Amino acid sequence: xxxxxxxxxxxxxxxxxxxxxxxxxxxxxxxxxxxxxxxxxxxxxxxxxxxxxxxxxxxxxxxxxxxxxxxxxxxxxxxxxxxxxxxxxxxxxxxxxxxxxxxxxxxxxxxxxxxxxxxxxxxxxxxxxxxxxxxxxxxxxxxxxxxxxxxxxxxxxxxxxxxxxxxxxxxxxxxxxxxxxxxxxxxxxxxxxxxxxxxxxxxxxxxxxxxxxxxxxxx
Amino acid sequence: xxxxxxxxxxxxxxxxxxxxxxxxxxxxxxxxxxxxxxxxxxxxxxxxxxxxxxxxxxxxxxxxxxxxxxxxxxxxxxxxxxxxxxxxxxxxxxxxxxxxxxxxxxxxxxxxxxxxxxxxxxxxxxxxx
Amino acid sequence: xxxxxxxxxxxxxxxxxxxxxxxxxxxxxxxxxxxxxxxxxxxxxxxxxxxxxxxxxxxxxxxxxxxxxxxxxxxxxxxxxxxxxxxxxxxxxxxxxxxxxxxxxxxxxxxxxxxxxxxxxxxxxxxxxxxxxxxxxxxxxxxxxxxxxxxxxxxxxxxxxxxxxxxxxxxxxxxxxxxxxxxxxxxxxxxxxxxxxxxxxxxxxxxxxxxxxxxxxxxxxxxxxxxxxxxxxxxxxxxxxxxxxxxxxxxxxxxxxxxxxxxxxxxxxxxxxxxxxxxxxxxxxxxxxxxxxxxxxxxxxxxxxxxxxxxxxxxxxxxxxxxxxxxxxxxxxxxxxxxxxxxxxxxxxxxxxxxxxxxxxxxxxxxxxxxxxxxxxxxxxxxxxxxxxxxxxxxxxxxxxxxxxxxxxxxxxxxxxxxxxxxxxxxxxxxxxxxxxxxxxxxxxxxxxxxxxxxxxxxxxxxxxxxxxxxxxxxxxxxxxxxxxxxxxxxxxxxxxxxxxxxxxxxxxxxxxxxxxxxxxxxxxxxxxxxxxxxxxxxxx
Numbered sequence: 031x032x033x034x035x036x037x038x039x040x041x042x043x044x045x046x047x048x049x050x051x052x053x054x055x056x057x058x059x060x061x062x063x064x065x066x067x068x069x070x071x072x073x074x075x076x077x078x079x080x081x082x083x084x085x086x087x088x089x090x091x092x093x094x095x096x097x098x099x100x101x102x103x104x105x106x107x108x109x110x111x112x113x114x115x116x117x118x119x120x121x122x123x124x125x126x127x128x129x130x131x132x133x134x135x136x137x138x139x140x141x142x143x144x145x146x147x148x149x150x151x152x153x154x155x156x157x158x159x160x161x162x163x164x165x166x167x168x169x170x171x172x173x174x175x176x177x178x179x180x181x182x183x184x185x186x187x188x189x190x191x192x193x194x195x196x197x198x199x200x201x202x203x204x205x206x207x208x209x210x211x212x213x214x215x216x217x218x219x220x221x222x223x224x225x226x227x228x229x230x231x232x233x234x235x236x237x238x239x240x241x242x243x244x245x246x247x248x249x
Numbered sequence: 250x251x252x253x254x255x256x257x258x259x260x261x262x263x264x265x266x267x268x269x270x271x272x273x274x275x276x277x278x279x280x281x282x283x284x285x286x287x288x289x290x291x292x293x294x295x296x297x298x299x300x301x302x303x304x305x306x307x308x309x310x311x312x313x314x315x316x317x318x319x320x321x322x323x324x325x326x327x328x329x330x331x332x333x334x335x336x337x338x339x340x341x342x343x344x345x346x347x348x349x350x351x352x353x354x355x356x357x358x359x360x361x362x363x364x365x366x367x368x369x370x371x372x373x374x375x376x377x378x
Numbered sequence: 379x380x381x382x383x384x385x386x387x388x389x390x391x392x393x394x395x396x397x398x399x400x401x402x403x404x405x406x407x408x409x410x411x412x413x414x415x416x417x418x419x420x421x422x423x424x425x426x427x428x429x430x431x432x433x434x435x436x437x438x439x440x441x442x443x444x445x446x447x448x449x450x451x452x453x454x455x456x457x458x459x460x461x462x463x464x465x466x467x468x469x470x471x472x473x474x475x476x477x478x479x480x481x482x483x484x485x486x487x488x489x490x491x492x493x494x495x496x497x498x499x500x501x502x503x504x505x506x507x508x509x510x511x512x513x514x515x516x517x518x519x520x521x522x523x524x525x526x527x528x529x530x531x532x533x534x535x536x537x538x539x540x541x542x543x544x545x546x547x548x549x550x551x552x553x554x555x556x557x558x559x560x561x562x563x564x565x566x567x568x569x570x571x572x573x574x575x576x577x578x579x580x581x582x583x584x585x586x587x588x589x590x591x592x593x594x595x596x597x598x599x600x601x602x603x604x605x606x607x608x609x610x611x612x613x614x615x616x617x618x619x620x621x622x623x624x625x626x627x628x629x630x631x632x633x634x635x636x637x638x639x640x641x642x643x644x645x646x647x648x649x650x651x652x653x654x655x656x657x658x659x660x661x662x663x664x665x666x667x668x669x670x671x672x673x674x675x676x677x678x679x680x681x682x683x684x685x686x687x688x689x690x691x692x693x694x695x696x697x698x699x700x701x702x703x704x705x706x707x708x709x710x711x712x713x714x715x716x717x718x719x720x721x722x723x724x725x726x727x728x729x730x731x732x733x734x735x736x737x738x739x740x741x742x743x744x745x746x747x748x749x750x751x752x753x754x755x756x757x758x759x760x761x762x763x764x765x766x767x768x769x770x771x772x773x774x775x776x777x778x779x780x781x782x783x784x785x786x787x788x789x790x791x792x793x794x795x796x797x798x799x800x801x802x803x804x805x806x807x808x809x810x811x812x813x814x815x816x817x818x819x820x821x822x823x824x825x826x827x828x829x830x831x832x833x834x835x836x837x838x839x840x841x842x843x844x845x846x847x848x849x850x851x852x853x854x855x856x857x858x859x860x861x862x863x864x865x866x867x868x869x870x871x872x873x874x875x876x877x878x879x880x881x882x883x884x885x886x887x888x889x890x891x892x893x894x895x896x897x898x899x900x901x902x903x904x905x906x907x908x909x910x911x912x913x914x915x916x917x918x919x
Contacts (some may be wrong), residue, residue, distance in 0.1 A: 040487075041482075042481070042482040042483035042484075042487065043559075044559075047560065048558055049340045049559055049794075050255075051315065052485045052486075052554050052557075052558045054314070054315075054318060054560070055315075055317065055318060055321075055553070055554045055557055055558060056485060056486060056489075056551075056553075056554045057552055058318040059320045059321060059549070059550040059553050059554065059584050060546075060550055061321075061322060061325070061351060062322065062324070062325040062584050062585065063272055063324070063546050063550075063584050063585075063587070064588070065326065065329060066324040066325060066328065066329065066332075066584075066585055066586070066588040066589055067329070067588040067589075067591060067592055069329040069332050069333070069588075069589065069592075070332075070589050070592035070593065070596070070622060071592065072329065072333060073332055073336055073621075073622075074596075074607055074618070076333050076337060077337065077340045077615070077618065079338065079339060079347050080340065081340070081613075082613070095278065095281075099274065099278050100842040103271065103274060105337050106270045106271065106274065106398070107267070107274050108268075108717045109304060109308050110264075110308070111268045112261060112308075112799075113258070113263055113307075113308045114260075114263060117257060117258060117263070119262070120255065120257045121257060123378065139362050157342075158604075159603060159605045160600075160603050160604045160605035160606040160607075160612065161603065161604035161605075161606065161612075162603065164603075177613055178606075178612060178613030180606060180612065180613075181606060181607065181612070181613050181614070182603075184599075184606060184607055185607075188596075188599065188605070199473075200374050225310075228308075228309075229309055232304055232305075232308050232309045235304060235308075236301050236304055236305070239297050239304070240294075240301070242294065242297075243281070243288075243293035243294070243297055244293070245294070246279075247277060247278065247281035247293055248289070248290070248293075261404065278812065324585070325585065325919060328672060330630050331672060331673065332589070332625055335673065335676070335687075335690070336618075336621045336625075338684075338686065338687045338690055339617070339621065339679075339684050339686075339687035340615070340618070340684075342684040342685075342686040342687060343684045344684075345684060345686050346685065347685050347686075356416040
């Protein structure tokens with residue numbers, strides 16, 4: 031069935047192809063705004079790191095590379111399953127698409143769980159942003175030398191926090207896609223929402239690809 | 250009107266990209282053990298850029314798409330660079346002082362708050378040119 | 379044809395629900411128009427109070443010092459975020475852009491409606507902030523004062539954050555519409571220049587606005603959790619806030635002026651019945667202004683940043699003047715040997731040329747490092763930005779409003795009263811702000827509630843009185859405008875499809891515009907300014 035005859039064709043467009051290409055460009059324009067949103071935080075990171083290079087190197091040791099690395103692998107895998115979900119809809123295999131969407135959701139959840147444990151450890155050690163910084167030197171907590179270590183944690187929590195909010199938003203969107211896939215809304219002729227959410231999800235992965243080395247692997 | 254055929258990426262392409270991403274992640278973690286001085290961050294960013302290029306071009310389909318989409322995201326990265334780069338022209342040169350004729354007087358004028366003591370203690374204060 | 383289209387976008391459906399849930403870009407544009415004019419009025423009243431207070435050097439004539447601080451902060455914040463940034467793009471752009479491109483609607487009508495509701499929510503949060511006592515930091519919210527003052531900073535900055543999303547969604551919509559939905563025959567270089575200007579503006583909107591959102595978020599974090607990135611006692615940097623703030627707010631001024639320049643291109647060509655001179659250069663200059671606008675934000679911080687950075691920013695600021703100069707010369711060349719007529723829209727266009735030129739040139743004085751050290755935070759700066767923002771954007775907005783008014787309502791306003799208003803605004807505006815240039819250069823600081831005890835107090839008072847008289851002339855001209863415009867909606871002369879004899883596509887469809895923009899598929903047979911090839915019939919004598 032051609033898209034025009036489905037209820038998903040919007041009549042201010044000339045044809046479905048124009049609708050599809052427009053949706054794509056619109057989503058890319060939105061991703062531009064996301065990049066510039068995180069740009070502010072990357073700028074703060076760059077400046078405070080340039081001013082306090084030794085403190086940053088010390089402070090990053092308080093982060094767990096294993097957990098961060100695992101999260102990186104988790105997100106990359108979720109990107110794969112997201113891309114596969116789109117591919118399976120394109121070749122009319124709704125069931126495989128659904129499985130991949132659910133897998134993506136599970137990986138996203140895993141990311142948040144690992145993040146929760148990381149945050150919990152930070153709270154335990156008092157490695158908190160700004161005025162809340164209150165280091166407890168416990169055996170499993172790293173002592174941080176250098177000027178103003180709370181600055182590192184301000185940046186850490188704000189960047190990973192904002193990123194985490196995007197993960198949660200992405201999970202909500204994926205749930206929406208799962209429901210619609212079960213209802214059979216998506217066909218090879220119309221899968222635009224899946225692709226748009228996919229683009230958003232890949233951006234979430236992209237941001238983490240930069241956050242991980244900058245926060246966890248310095249020095 | 251018939252639907253224009255959209256490009257369907259082969260499964261093998263996705264799997265190759267996925268494997269490459271994992272390998273690159275491994276490389277970046279492994280190389281973090283070594284200290285290359287100021288090259289550390291450049292190396293980390295280069296690997297991250299390579300990973301993100303793979304995600305952008307293949308997972309996000311930019312390799313096969315209308316190039317305008319690629320232009321938009323590249324522009325955003327350029328502007329990110331402008332933002333950080335030009336701001337650092339201020340923040341990295343806070344200590345430079347010029348006289349009224351525009352001649353450099355001192356590039357290590359004392360400003361206490363923003364120096365990590367161990368970083369600059371071995372640099373001599375320059376006076377006049 | 380000269381008739382009033384009976385079934386049009388205004389009366390297609392008449393229920394409240396059909397307006398509140400509309401997907402018609404023209405209805406959305408109209409709703410924006412009413413909203414922004416409402417906030418313009420509020421911002422204007424705040425200005426009148428400020429001007430009254432400044433009639434005498436002593437403070438406390440009508441406002442105490444804290445209230446005075448709140449008034450100028452709210453005047454700035456409301457005018458900028460709730461009026462001027464959405465004004466031309468969201469109101470006029472929504473009303474006109476799809477029609478000019480020969481298409482039925484913008485790319486994402488639901489996103490368009492969402493952007494209006496986000497604007498309403500953001501503005502409401504702003505009103506909440508005002509009712510909670512307002513903010514006293516100046517519209518620039520500089521730290522450390524803004525991170526420590528007791529006033530309603532968090533709600534106002536949150537309002538700005540939300541309003542930013544409205545702007546972003548408008549930008550996304552326009553970018554995609556221009557890229558993907560032009561009617562066949564309208565190539566990139568056959569688009570009207572108003573569209574080029576809206577496109578360049580939309581690019582700025584998506585690239586710059588996210589940064590103000592982050593900046594406001596960081597300020598909220600600073601106030602709530604004391605994260606310390608702007609606090610020197612905690613290793614932070616207050617100037618960093620300024621970098622973040624101006625990285626958006628400088629490009630924001632180009633969001634304000636570029637659409638205005640686009641309107642001027644339309645007006646000058648239509649009212650000289652002449653092809654616009656140097657179309658490609660004007661289009662290219664819009665893009666160049668958009669690009670350069672991102673590189674000069676530090677010129678707001680000359681006294682705060684490192685000298686080296688100040689040098690760099692000053693040089694680039696000079697370069698930024700060039701593309702605007704290109705436009706001015708091209709407009710003048712268009713006027714030369716044109717068949718000029720002086721209807722109200724053209725009076726506004728001529729106003730613009732003079733006022734924007736003054737505003738732009740005084741920007742060069744401010745871009746000169748050594749001069750700026752003296753002029754920073756004086757009334758010279760205040761006069762400069764009012765010349766470009768009000769003498770530029772608002773005048774262009776009014777020109778566009780008068781130009782497209784017959785298309786929006788199908789009726790003409792009183793030409794006589796429109797000319798009275800346009801002339802009155804010109805004189806009132808200059809009387810208000812030229813004294814401010816002089817005062818500023820003699821040292822009158824901005825944001826001061828009292829100015830007694832200074833060396834030049836008597837001189838300042840003289841100029842302040844002139845300025846206040848001028849501001850009342852501006853107020854009067856807006857009052858006159860309100861009356862004749864509202865009157866024309868029901869009682870104006872029927873305009874017909876093309877009262878000006880213009881050649882862009884919106885004039886080839888009846889007035890008021892049909893609900894789906896065109897009754898028959900528009901045929902593009904000539905360029906938008908082809909006055910040398912085609913003569914369009916005016917539907918009004």
